[in-house]
Amino acid sequence: MADGVRRVVTGHDKDGNAIIVMDGAAPNVRVRKESGVVSTVMWREFATPAVLDDRGGVKDLSLGEVALSAPVNGSVFRIVEFAPEPEGVSAADAERLAREIGATPQAGRTLRHPSIHRTDSIDYVVILDGEMDMLVDEGEVHVKAGEVIIQRGTNHAWVNRSGKPCRIAIVLIDAKVRQ
Numbered sequence: 768m769a770d771g772v773r774r775v776v777t778g779h780d781k782d783g784n785a786i787i788v789m790d791g792a793a794p795n796v797r798v799r800k801e802s803g804v805v806s807t808v809m810w811r812e813f814a815t816p817a818v819l820d821d822r823g824g825v826k827d828l829s830l831g832e833v834a835l836s837a838p839v840n841g842s843v844f845r846i847v848e849f850a851p852e853p854e855g856v857s858a859a860d861a862e863r864l865a866r867e868i869g870a871t872p873q874a875g876r877t878l879r880h881p882s883i884h885r886t887d888s889i890d891y892v893v894i895l896d897g898e899m900d901m902l903v904d905e906g907e908v909h910v911k912a913g914e915v916i917i918q919r920g921t922n923h924a925w926v927n928r929s930g931k932p933c934r935i936a937i938v939l940i941d942a943k944v945r946q
Contacts, residue, residue, distance in 0.1 A: 773791065773793075774790075774809050774829075775790045776810070778825040779821045793807050794829065795829045795830055795831075802882070804849055804850065806845055806847045808829040808833045810829050811828050812828065812842050812843075813840070815841060815842065836886040836887060836888060837940055837941040839941055842939060843939050844937070846934065849897075849899060849927040849932065849933045850927065852927050879902060879904070879924075882924040883922050883923065883924040887920055887944050888941055889917070889919055889939075889940050890918035890937055891940075892935055893936045894910050894912050894914050896933065896934040897911070898912065898927075898929045899925055899929060901918075901925060901926075903921055904922050907926075920942055920944055
């Protein structure tokens with residue numbers, strides 16, 4: 768994703784006509800040095816339903832620091848490219864990888880992979896290119912281009928064992944966890 772991901776955003780002019788308000792590489796790109804993961808925030812919203820009010824122009828809601836989770840009552844859309852994972856990750860490397868993505872283990876739990884994390888969201892994931900494994904606490908699944916995962920607020924990790932980059936599109940929508 769060195770060239771970026773083209774993003775087209777629509778809106779309305781003062782007369783209510785549909786127009787293109789943004790067209791170009793999405794500007795909020797984060798390269799994670801430890802893991803080689805490249806995450807591009809395409810858009811986010813801070814309310815559900817989203818407020819579609821163009822008066823005063825359209826603000827680029829992808830900008831700024833974006834947490835791993837969706838905003839409270841909101842959503843975030845990312846394109847993420849995972850480099851192949853090296854074999855034999857040391858404990859120190861694993862700890863750095865986990866910190867880098869903001870993964871924190873639940874109290875008293877040992878993670879089966881350093882990038883295991885959980886978001887309180889419903890995540891719609893589409894594998895765009897390549898293949899990878901999604902690990903959960905008790906199992907894993909291999910997915911490839913064109914396949915979809917519905918991730919429902921569970922511990923999970925994306926692990927690219929394929930030897931080639933894997934690109935996914937992911938939409939996280941804030942959810943309430945029933946206690």
